[in-house]
Amino acid sequence: MKRNPTAFLREEYEELVRQNLNWELHVLYGPNDVWANVDGKRTLMLGTNNYLNLANHPKLKEAAIKAIEKYGVGTGSDREIAGNMDIHVELEKRIAKWKGTEAALTFPTGFTVNSGLIPALVGKGDLIVSDELNHGSIIDGVRLSKADRAIYAHCDMADLERVLNEAEKHDPPYRRILIVTDGVFSMDGDIAPLDEIAKLGAEHGAMVYVDDAHGEGVLGENGRGIVSHFKLSHEDVHVDMGTFSKAIGVIGGHISGSQDLINFAYNKVRTWLLTASQIPAAAAATIAAIDLLESDPSIVKKLWDNTHYYKKEVESMGFDTGNTQTPIIPIITGDSKLAKDLAKMLLDMNIFTVPIVYPLVPREKARIRTQVNAAMTKEDLDYALDALEKAGKKLKII
DSSP: OOOOTTHHHHHHHHHHHHTTOOOOOOOBSSOOOSEEEETTEEEEEOSOSOTTSOTTOHHHHHHHHHHHHHHOSOOSSBTTTTOOOHHHHHHHHHHHHHHTSSEEEEESOHHHHHHHHHHHHOOTTOEEEEETTOOHHHHHHHHHSOSEEEEEOTTOHHHHHHHHHHHHTOSSOOSOEEEEEESBOTTTOOBOOHHHHHHHHHHTTOEEEEEOTTTTTTSSGGGOOHHHHTTOOTTTSSEEEEESSSTTOSOOEEEEEOHHHHHHHHHHOHHHHTSBOOOHHHHHHHHHHHHHHHHOTHHHHHHHHHHHHHHHHHHHHTOOOTTOOSSEEEEEEESHHHHHHHHHHHHHTTEEOEEEOTTSSOGGGEEEEEEOOTTOOHHHHHHHHHHHHHHHHHTTOO
8 A cells, every 4th residue: 555645744733633732723804903804703803913903004005005006016026136126225214214223124024034134144153142932933043044052041131141151161262143032022022121132242242133023113212113112223233123014014024223234134145035025015005104103103102001901900800911011911821722712712702812822832831812902992902801801710710
């Protein structure tokens, strides 16, 4: 009998199901909004990265439509060949101005930034120093590099200092050291102490790289991100990386920093060189989003007003929210099945959240990740809180 070489696919999937570690996909019939049509049912979105509710904003849609009419739907090439349009150049100038850096460079996604730039920056003879809870795209970038790697305990500056001190004793000396951290940790909602990381980096002559995917549009002056939040500059944080797919409401990634960084990146990073350029509509919508953030500080303020109210109420019920400091409010259940049961019960009450299980979090730290939106009304938040309390009591979580 001929052996089936793909039999392992079903076996491994069924094992994931058995352990309650599989993903169950839902379908949105329409835009990602505060209330969305999920699987054919009107549902409150309590588990989306669309923090500022810009994904369906009329000004972003108008900008995207005009860009399609002017440029078409695609670019037909990579940036370095024939896909470098003036809309891309304009966006990068706007990002650099917004971030207060010399220059910026856009990528198709945030994942392609980390997976491509990290192995370009450091290789054999170098060292990467990474927070133990960094995002999977950072982990993949580290794995693709030939550099040595060291992990420090999550946001533990004493442990980071220990790692850097040990690195100085390495024989032969490392050519370069790269410290890389998330800005806001996506599963826990806590903020990296970037000011202390930058200080240690300067003391040890290390490059500092921050993934600010969940901080842009959320932290800092008018949502400029974690570097602004800590009043730092690109001289302190050498690579300021971010995405447009979360608070900005569109798609794409970027780096901001010195002109030297940008010149290096567009000549050396394979994920930039070998990927078609960002579609014009996305670039135009991103410019519109930055314009909104710069002109209307009330959008970010409303996000934080909602966050403070919701977090206080959730914690008063007795839920474990970990160490969150941002609009990411995890409800930690510990058990994977309990997280799935909680998410399902909430969905039955027309509230969308996602169970987060191993390997995205440790096995004993399963949770649902709830995320607050700037456009939610108090009535929306109270609806979610009431459902959470009912489900939490029924499942004996609180």
